[in-house]
Amino acid sequence: MRFFPALIAPLALALSGCVTTPVTETRPAALAATGAVSSADPRATAAGEAILAAGGSATDAAIAVMLALTVVEPQSSGIGGGGFMLRADGRTGDLVSYDGRETAPAAATPTRFLDASGKVLGRDTRVFSGLSVGVPGNVALAAKAHAADGRLPWATLFAPAIALAEQGFVMNRRLYDSLAQNKGRADKSAAAKTVFFGADGAPLPVGSVVKVPMLGTTLRALAKDGPAAMYGSAAAEKLAAYIAAATPQDGRMTAADITGYTAKTREPVCTRYRVYRVCGMGPPSSGGTAVAQMLGQLERFDLAALGPNSPQFWHLFIESQRLAYADRELYSGDADFVAVPTRGLIDPGYIAARSALIDPSATIPKAEAGTPPGAPLARGDGPEEPERGTTHFAVVDGGGNAVSYTSTVEGAFGSGLHFAGFYLNNELTDFTLTPEEDGKPVANRVEGGKRPRSSMAPTIVYDRAGRIVLVIGAAGGPTIPVTVARAIIGVLDFRMGAQQALAMPFAMAMGDTVLLEEGTSLAAMKDALAALGHSSIRIGPAPIKANALGRRSDGTWEAATEPRMAAMVTP
Structure with a gap:
């Protein structure tokens, strides 16, 4: 250093x-x-x-x-x-x-x-x-x-x-x-x-x-x-x-x-993704469960074989986002005030059932929340700034x-x-x-002394031997869980270094519209994604910011910073 x-x-x-x-x-x-x-x-x-x-x-x-x-x-x-x-x-x-x-x-x-x-x-x-x-x-x-x-x-x-x-x-x-x-x-x-x-x-x-x-x-x-x-x-x-x-x-x-x-x-939210253990925040954050759901829903697919330049990978990732965010909107809130079915949302059986809704060749007509074990009847819809x-x-x-x-x-x-x-x-x-x-x-309604729902997703990833291999998180409001999950996939599936993973292009389902990051390989995939059923696609800047530490094969740490603003922080 x-x-x-x-x-x-x-x-x-x-x-x-x-x-x-x-x-x-x-x-x-x-x-x-x-x-x-x-x-x-x-x-x-x-x-x-x-x-x-x-x-x-x-x-x-x-x-x-x-x-x-x-x-x-x-x-x-x-x-x-x-x-x-x-x-x-x-x-x-x-x-x-x-x-x-x-x-x-x-x-x-x-x-x-x-x-x-x-x-x-x-x-x-x-x-x-x-x-x-x-x-x-x-x-x-x-x-x-x-x-x-x-x-x-x-x-x-x-x-x-x-x-x-x-x-x-x-x-x-x-x-x-x-x-x-x-x-x-x-x-x-x-x-x-x-x-x-x-x-x-x-x-x-x-x-x-x-x-x-x-x-x-x-x-x-x-x-x-x-x-x-x-x-x-x-x-x-x-x-x-x-x-x-x-x-x-x-x-x-x-x-x-x-x-x-x-x-x-708080009790962390920890799940398995392939041979890795991925841990994040529980309520009042929705970040930990959303990241866990996206990864879990994608685990049955061979993402490494598809690679980051495949329109099909991005299609699968976008569909997983839609399902995870439907649950996030319905159930997330401050667990001190509302019953948040955290364990149900990350239950392997429930995630497998949600994953089965993802079709590699078509979009889900309407991504709706599921009914995880312990699901309450309260709602949690609402935007974040x-x-x-x-x-x-x-x-x-x-x-x-x-x-x-x-x-x-x-x-x-x-x-x-x-x-x-x-x-x-x-x-x-x-x-x-x-x-x-x-x-x-609404689960996330205002109440005295209550903490508002968050998307923040500080995350730590362990390998099969229990060693920490990735320490990551992001900014960007509702984009945070997607940013974190995307980088985790980059490191674990695509074998990228931490810096390379943060530099991956960004795609996110925002309601019925899919955002593809301008000036990247994703923009060129617009027609291919449209052919898979994504009818409303917008190309624009990625409203994201992330930082990470990744363990290299020699045991040293790579300090990765958001490449989209590297020049902006140089005085």
């Missing part, structure tokens, strides 16, 4: 306030024998590498990455949002999953996003206000994980992020474009305007040094006082008052909502312990509300906007 010099000194100085010059170095996917980090920004990757170099665990490094991304990737993640983490023991294979998903205020009602006449509120009202903000969970998740698996002091993990916030970081093309494309949201708060925008109202130019001193102050408080700097009564009063003042109707957030927040340990307010990062340490962590603020720059130097999420818009469908309660 190579490290950014600007992130080593702060670790040694242990938050003394001494920092070095802004970080600007970038480098290609890394190979490392003793550990590796993959994230959406090289500055955050360097933060994780510096923690590993200082003797930190994979959990320590992942927390440092999350904190650094709060600074350099504010449009996609941070301490104002939440996330899911999988942590695998490299020696025993034991796996634990942490749920840091945001929660609705206790006073929130199922009609939170409806007006007095029962109609869905306009997007600006429901998204760019306190209505959409859930209690942030990333700091609580980090603290819970660190208590279990941290090696370095909690405060040490904040040093790289503090250096970036206070000394500054270079504006890259990706952040600049996101700021420009989301004006009205990114610059909703005056405090955010002063950080990211010039006097002319335009984003600071690419190459500018950006400093976020208010965030530096917040990070220092969290480093010193721990989670109490966010969830303690004094901090909670300030945050709740800010969100409540921006909430036009329904139950407003209170300090008790924040002080009462807890990150939870398809914006890139999510990020994923993967870490493996020298002991072979692995962390797969997906972090989010939901849409780009979340709610647009900017508090204490960071953006607050708009995660509550992941709830279904209407509480009933066909007279039945």
